Amino acid sequence: MLSYFIPTAKGLAPLLEVELKEMGIENTKQLNGGVTFDGTLEQGYKVCLWSRFASRVLLKLSEFKVLDSLDLYLGCSNIPWEEHFDVTSTFSIDFSGSNDEIRNTQFGALKIKDAIVDRFRKKFDDRPNVEKRDADIRFNGRLWKDKATIFLDLSGSPLHLRGYRTIAGEAPMRETLAAGIVKRSGWQGEALLDPMCGSGTIVIEAAMMALNIAPGSLRQTFGFEKWKKHDDECWKTLKTAAQVYAKRAVNQCESRFYGSDLSKEMIEIARQNAQRAGVAELIEFSVADAKKVLPPAELETGMMITNPPYGERLGGFSDTVALYTELGFHFKDAFAGWNLSMFAMDTELLSCLGMRAGKSFKFFNGPIECVLKNYRISPKRNQEKVEEPLPVSTSPSENPERLNPWTMGRAGDKLIPEVNVNSESDVLLKEMKQIKPAIYSEAFANRLSKNMGKLEKWAKRENIQCYRLYDADLPEYNVSIDRYGEYIIIREYRAPKEIDSGKVRRRFLDIVSTVRYMLNLSDDKLVIKVRERQKVRQQPESTKKQTLVIHEGQAKFLVNLQDNLDTGLYLDHRITRSRIANMAQGKDFLNLFCHTAAASVHAVLGGAKSTTNVDMSKTYLDWAEENYAENGIKGVHEFIQQDCIKWLQHAHQMFDLIFIDPPTFSKSKRMADVFDIQDDHIALLTSANERLNANGEIVFTNNKRGFKLDIDAIKGLGFYVKEISQSSIPEDFKRNSKIHQCWILSKHDK
Template structure:
């Protein structure tokens, strides 16, 4: 064979320009970008160097034949025309990989069988025997590419894909491929930063790919030096002496390079994933070269005297919960970079380029890549130098001074009130300033948590300014309360329709126990828009507790049963809690159990085949049913219960949703339209001297006079709003109604 080799070197989509430049640096005399790879020409040494030194390649292919493809027989004939006996021995094993597509041969497995048959026949003709097929660890790999009306046959000189360096063990979520990580580091200018002594930091490092590949780059370590097998080793034209010389040179360069590594820091909140990273680094010969830190993104700080590079691939998918958590992550990441990394470079790989503005830095370069089949963008930022603060004055988040002042004022006042009254969960801020449209709730569990909801901005508000204000507010909240991002729970609250305010936002499954005046309740701050505890109804629940002694209490639209638990603690003879959601009834049962009460859940089919409930429901007045949980459509349940004159209640609490079109309902519920029937039905279930408390969170709600005709009705809204909800307009409206 001629010593001028034509190669086709494959790579992930988007890496072709970088790979073409890399091959020229490795000794190619020509390199031309193609879709999915680079066509290169160079000496034999180029093939070996590409296998050993390419940080970007997936495979190094030596083209053997190219021919028109009309049918399967044509594929066999084309493969039969290659003298395979010049390439490998009949004692070697081989495998065939088929890629691409063609209308002439639609099944890749069948195409592989045709090529295998052709190779076997060539060997039989010459030696009377054929080499064996080994699909797991073959000596020789043949690559077949079907390109519509053409077929290309190549010898795979690399063997297993070159992105598999040999150091990676177990990982968490699907990790970034090593060659894509290298492309990102190259685009971000890491080799130049490392040469100046700048550090590399990944604040969400996962299994450590950026750090390990970045260390190998900085130390001049050949990425395939650890591999034990290459596809060219059983190739009959292989020159072992040349290969061994190249390996010895790479080993010498590695030994020198490891002595001059810059600082390398990997951080992650997930200790399990961080352990994978440590093991991978140890396997890569970098056991003491990278510092691994378990910690929050927001606690990441620069190291060294020379500005370095912050590079990260923020988690998406399983490691993130709701959309709000992703938004919070990007906003706080931007605030951290801006406050603590002046003069540094930052590179963020994201599948959500729409979240780029949340970072709050202007990208000076954007590159497109593919992470597998997923299109991703690399956003690069130069972080401006910040003014030097006075000695002894801690750096504060930039901007948002008005919000910070109002937060500090509210926190001081409401903090004192909460400690004095024993309130552990309260609202500290609720859109007090029009430019910062957030609701911020403090939950004191074993640790302090902040639950932050962003109200949807009207279309008249500049979205760029809204993003900036959100970023400022989140940064000030995190700094003021000194909570890590994992305890700052962020959500976006838009105008809801149907049951959307109750739909799951994520699957974090983190439940916390909080205390409300001696009542233990469970809250989930991540997975639902609401947390399981409506803070604005605190005083109403305490009112029910004071009035419940010896009484039968009905809690309609009970949600997670907090009002029922307070009534039970007040000595209620019985509580009946009705809701359509099995999830929330189960939650209510857990809340009752947490406070030492047993409950009994009854499921009534919320959508009977016809007419009223199938079969007469067991009366809720049965004495053994001290705390009964009923799964039912409240309106239908009320109609059914109205027919039982013996089933009456001393206290009824009714706090319906403003609107619901749940698929479990036979009809849409609208509190404005349906409250007259709802109130009259509740009033019909009152025992002599009984009281109905009706409440709604609907803004601009007007009580229909027909709803209270013949009833005594008192607006008690001011008496049900605690100190943290005394802001106009009121968080809810409430009435005390008697017969």
């Protein structure tokens, strides 16, 4: 009898052991990283050919005690290597493990290589060559504490390389892991759909299972083929039987498979892979967005198995949260009655689906610990006729007879009745506990609800469409939340490096799930972004211009909610812009660091005679011109792309009113020097003063925390200084009194 060790990926060993027993292999034993058994050579070949979960098939050659490198060398010297390969063949050594004396895997492999070479030299006065990549025969050494085990690798290249996938997508999943996911999903042969199939690995592996295609039958070579003890007749018999069976099985399979992906290129790759795997007739591929894909019309139920992208594949964790949340809403609506199996990087992400899992399994995708969760999506029930609901208020406190929209939700598939906001708090909390999602923060929800009750009534009274609902009110929930009409933007402040990343992810998931639940948002009305705490004045990188027209008083502005961190409108300067409109009648207005020229639009609508807008960003200036066009503005108005500091030094025009809202810090290729608002504000205001008429005024603001205006230097320029910081902060920013500072610098005392 021969002794084998069959390594596999973490999480697959139980499946591998069951699979070996189904092959008729007894005396199996799970060890760390795989399964061992004693059996025949034919059984070793059978594992190479039929195993869906094995990484390799290792045949034990020797086992001995090792205390130091000499023991390893001598133990390997006693192995009759010449019985396994010739001196004309190439070989390679894989080594893993360490002890107190052998601490480096390369050193361990080197000692085994030396023992092999020296034995051949002693016997044949010649030596075989080492070939790391395409060796004729491979050996494997494993060291555990004081015991070394030497194996012949019968598989050669890893067994997850089936042979059908010549091109894979970004971050491809190994075929062995895909097979494990299908097995753990509980799939029983019903229709199977992967709505984010990539190169098709999951559906192809499932189809091969349905046809009982031996995974190894597609491979061109195995490691044992140049082994001197290889039984070629035995191997050919096993392989021929497997190939014949597969050809017969295609016409007998009743299962059907569907794969879709947003990428047309990946779908074409998936089709080619399925063709090579021999399962193309069973799989229907299509190009579709997973957030919009629908089940095949002929199916009432089925199984969805998928591995959504995450992390850098999407652009960041926040993008991943948004995707999973939208998938949850869509799957529950479009795939009612289906089974769903989702593979993801962590449990918290899957909680965004808003569903309760029946079973959960831990896997590893390479070094990344992942989880597979199985769900049963509740079938849709016949809706009973109900009375017409009362109108829904946009404010919890607006009308005691009207009801709070964030208490609307789903429990299973029944609509939850609205809750009277004047009910006792314990009754309200009881209702909330019955309908809240799996990820939900009571503390955050209470604060957001309080803000909504105060701000939504104010916004309606003031006819304000865009305002801030929440700004890191609770330190542990470190985001800002803005409303832009029907849209909600969650901006995640980057946490300090010393904060545990897992805790940051969990809290952010709390926020996203709670906001969607409380505001009853549809899938396309939530935008998630990541930003630094300070206002970042950066030129947008994208020009997709997913714009929305919003109103602010008499003005209209184009805002871009999706493409960039910056929407094109700084909400904290709403009052400042209104003040500028009141100050601008009949004046020549200069807007330095003009951004999208929102202040200039207000100035024109307030009666400004002319406006001049200066900014270093062409993107912002183009955007500014679009804002002018949106408001039907014509006349004497300039848009100048230049460094504001340099422009002031060479400009000749004079102005009656100047607005300066500079960045806190700036450095770009177009600037010769670094600009720091604290160090450089006097030089900036000195240059601006030279362009100001005798009775002119400057509105100067910035958002640097801890900024100190040099009052004495300002007065030395001949200005009267009036701070308006507190009165310039709107109601929705009152909780953050340091959001900006603002002054009016006048050439005359008012």
